[in-house]
Amino acid sequence: MPPKVDREKCDGCKAQQEPLCEQVCPGDLMTLDDEKKAYCRMPRDCWDCMSCTKACPVGAIETRIPYQLGYHPAKLIPMMGTNTITWTCIDINGKVERFRYINRGRLD
Amino acid sequence: MAGKTIPKSLNEIPREVIETDLLIVGGGNAGCFAAVEAKTQDPSTRVAIMEKAHISRSGATAAGMDAINTYIRTDKGETPESLVRWSRAQVGGGPMREDLALSNAQLLNESVELLEEWGLPIVKDEDGNYKLRGRFDISIQGEQLKPIMAEKAQEVGAKVYNRVVATNLLMDNGRCVGAMGFGVRDGKFYVFRAKATIVSTGGACGLYKNYTSDYSGAHHQTWMCPFNVGTGYAMGIRAGAEMTSMEQRWVAVRTKDFSGPVDTLSVAYGCLITNAKGERVLRDRYAHLGGDKAPRFVRLNAPMTEWLEGRGPVYVDTTVLDEEEAKELREDLLNERPTFVLFLASRGMDITKEPVEIYGSDPYIVGGHTGSGYWIDLQRMTTIPGLFAAGETAGGNPNKFVGGCATEGRLAARGAVAYMASVSLPPLDTGQAEREKERVFAPLLRGPGFDGVTPLEMEERLQRLMDEYAGGISQFYRMNEERLDYALKHVKVLQDQTRFLFAKDLHDLMAAHEVIDRLDVAEVLIHHLKYRRETRWPGWQTRMDYPEPAPELDCFVESRRDPSSGTIEVFTRPYEQLIPGDRTQG
Numbered sequence: 012m013p014p015k016v017d018r019e020k021c022d023g024c025k026a027q028q029e030p031l032c033e034q035v036c037p038g039d040l041m042t043l044d045d046e047k048k049a050y051c052r053m054p055r056d057c058w059d060c061m062s063c064t065k066a067c068p069v070g071a072i073e074t075r076i077p078y079q080l081g082y083h084p085a086k087l088i089p090m091m092g093t094n095t096i097t098w099t100c101i102d103i104n105g106k107v108e109r110f111r112y113i114n115r116g117r118l119d
Numbered sequence: 120m121a122g123k124t125i126p127k128s129l130n131e132i133p134r135e136v137i138e139t140d141l142l143i144v145g146g147g148n149a150g151c152f153a154a155v156e157a158k159t160q161d162p163s164t165r166v167a168i169m170e171k172a173h174i175s176r177s178g179a180t181a182a183g184m185d186a187i188n189t190y191i192r193t194d195k196g197e198t199p200e201s202l203v204r205w206s207r208a209q210v211g212g213g214p215m216r217e218d219l220a221l222s223n224a225q226l227l228n229e230s231v232e233l234l235e236e237w238g239l240p241i242v243k244d245e246d247g248n249y250k251l252r253g254r255f256d257i258s259i260q261g262e263q264l265k266p267i268m269a270e271k272a273q274e275v276g277a278k279v280y281n282r283v284v285a286t287n288l289l290m291d292n293g294r295c296v297g298a299m300g301f302g303v304r305d306g307k308f309y310v311f312r313a314k315a316t317i318v319s320t321g322g323a324c325g326l327y328k329n330y331t332s333d334y335s336g337a338h339h340q341t342w343m344c345p346f347n348v349g350t351g352y353a354m355g356i357r358a359g360a361e362m363t364s365m366e367q368r369w370v371a372v373r374t375k376d377f378s379g380p381v382d383t384l385s386v387a388y389g390c391l392i393t394n395a396k397g398e399r400v401l402r403d404r405y406a407h408l409g410g411d412k413a414p415r416f417v418r419l420n421a422p423m424t425e426w427l428e429g430r431g432p433v434y435v436d437t438t439v440l441d442e443e444e445a446k447e448l449r450e451d452l453l454n455e456r457p458t459f460v461l462f463l464a465s466r467g468m469d470i471t472k473e474p475v476e477i478y479g480s481d482p483y484i485v486g487g488h489t490g491s492g493y494w495i496d497l498q499r500m501t502t503i504p505g506l507f508a509a510g511e512t513a514g515g516n517p518n519k520f521v522g523g524c525a526t527e528g529r530l531a532a533r534g535a536v537a538y539m540a541s542v543s544l545p546p547l548d549t550g551q552a553e554r555e556k557e558r559v560f561a562p563l564l565r566g567p568g569f570d571g572v573t574p575l576e577m578e579e580r581l582q583r584l585m586d587e588y589a590g591g592i593s594q595f596y597r598m599n600e601e602r603l604d605y606a607l608k609h610v611k612v613l614q615d616q617t618r619f620l621f622a623k624d625l626h627d628l629m630a631a632h633e634v635i636d637r638l639d640v641a642e643v644l645i646h647h648l649k650y651r652r653e654t655r656w657p658g659w660q661t662r663m664d665y666p667e668p669a670p671e672l673d674c675f676v677e678s679r680r681d682p683s684s685g686t687i688e689v690f691t692r693p694y695e696q697l698i699p700g701d702r703t704q705g
Contacts, residue, residue: 013336029304036345037181039282039626052626055338055620059458060182066248074458077336080376081465087457091241096262098453102464108246110450114262119242119247 013054020071025048066084122353134308144285144311146170147178147318149510151268152528154277160536166277173281174269179344184261185455188520201222205705206518211470212702214694216515232523252387256285290360291545295506299555308556315535322485322511323349327580327591329481342378343483353636359682361502363489363514366647368482372419375478377461384435394430418660485518487511498534507531562622562631571619574630599664607645649688
């Protein structure tokens with residue numbers, strides 16, 4: 012489910028004509044509310060692809076597993092680097108794991 | 120911003136007319152490759168891409184990909200012919216279009232190598248070759264797969280129209296001369312006039328209900344992209360194109376509760392399918408069909424049969440993995456379905472200590488996986504002159520996946536560029552455009568206080584109908600003639616009820632057209648399922664009233680909807696075996 016937006020962190024991508032999460036969402040689900048904060052207009056329709064979570068420049072979006080499917084409070088946080096991605100995964104027991112690898116360029 | 124511009128009348132809606140040489144409807148994998156190839160063939164070709172979402176992260180590969188399932192390692196003795204033979208065995212011996220498959224296989228490796236050239240990290244073995252994880256599949260670090268393809272399409276000069284939803288083809292005396300649609304952001308009506316059009320919109324998800332559908336936040340817990348609703352098929356169906364093999368549905372075995380991949384675990388990491396009693400299901404019960412290498416529909420139907428016969432739950436046995444392998448596996452998963460890793464964390468699971476449960480998915484119509492889609496010729500032209508198909512929309516050639524869909528985009532572009540040389544653009548048929556504009560915007564212009572049906576209500580009605588009566592997951596994919604008749608009757612009612620659809624904003628208008636398109640695909644699908652009075656691919660197509668294969672149906676089932684009467688004609692075409700040998704052996 013659905014992207015959960017940290018309203019303190021979200022600045023609505025002020026400099027952009029359209030916030031990056033709204034630009035990128037393949038389901039046209041992210042948009043801004045009256046207070047210029049991002050939200051998901053149809054949480055049930057999210058595909059959990061994490062495109063918005065990766066695109067958010069201030070790390071305000073977290074993708075959550077619907078509670079019917081998985082328990083609280085697991086987290087998966089992507090950090091986009093130059094030609095790399097780093098993921099931090101925290102399970103419901105607090106176990107932390109990191110994954111970092113190249114996501115652009117030849118592997119020779 | 121979306122939903123802010125609600126017109127009061129048709130006159131307020133601007134019409135944008137764009138003239139181009141090649142129109143590509145759908146900027147996914149096949150569409151991006153088609154754009155690049157068209158520009159490679161002839162740099163002066165004007166290429167426009169109509170893209171429903173944003174090309175950088177749209178469609179089936181939005182989240183990324185962890186493998187390219189088809190690459191021919193000639194140094195291992197594989198050939199285009201051996202790939203086609205394998206593909207044929209994966210669909211139980213066909214029928215399939217071996218002519219299409221062979222021409223695709225001959226160009227396949229070059230397409231995969233192009234991806235690496237554009238910046239896709241492909242994993243190598245110690246000799247510097249692409250590292251195999253199965254017989255034909257190679258591992259990639261494909262988190263950026265979609266942005267890489269999208270950037271290349273733009274770099275070569277394709278003009279991308281993001282957030283423009285295609286609704287119908289633009290026709291001229293039976294020939295396709297472009298497409299029409301609307302801007303989900305700007306609210307404009309769009310008419311693209313093109314000498315040739317390639318439809319590469321992806322397949323159809325959401326015809327059927329998913330088993331997690333009713334839970335809050337989990338309606339779209341589907342494997343295939345839920346935003347690919349079959350528009351590419353629907354536009355052709357409405358224009359009278361011939362469709363093939365729609366009844367060869369793709370249903371996949373996936374991880375249960377969260378739709379994660381199973382082949383990655385079972386093929387690449389040797390985590391085999393095991394039932395509740397600890398038995399190796401495929402090895403012990405399906406050895407005669409190939410055991411753990413049995414065709415895809417067997418690998419789906421076997422675990423579901425275990426459930427039905429009281430030996431569920433069923434698992435992929437990840438306890439064979441050590442810590443390092445388990446981490447490597449999750450790194451692969453992060454490239455394709457990152458939230459599956461989050462799901463495992465949300466269950467607090469150590470997969471080296473407990474196995475991962477599996478189950479069947481909802482059924483999809485996807486010509487990149489099975490044979491459903493447009494009937495096309497070797498140039499990838501459909502039965503409508505000027506209209507080409509590539510990727511999930513193109514039928515007859517299953518098991519294309521990323522590499523094959525990319526290649527088909529290139530082949531379709533070559534076909535389209537050659538076709539364009541002999542045609543010119545007719546003047547714009549404004550009457551046709553105005554009629555489409557009226558049809559497209561009708562749900563938005565019902566007026567205040569209109570008492571109707573929301574797109575969501577109709578979508579859910581269709582999905583439950585198909586699930587229960589046309590062989591969905593709740594019925595373990597089983598169907599019979601009477602249930603299919605019931606499904607067809609109610610699809611017809613729903614099609615009539617689309618005049619009650621109302622949309623509150625442009626996003627909702629998109630949803631309204633998504634359900635309209637799904638209904639048109641569902642109708643054709645049911646006709647195909649009814650025609651095949653046999654069971655050829657149990658799980659994908661299970662007829663309880665005709666449980667065995669019928670020798671006389673060893674052929675393609677085809678359909679064509681008459682655009683004026685709406686009548687759907689169903690007929691057959693013969694299967695032609697080009698690659699000799701036992702069709703069930705890969």
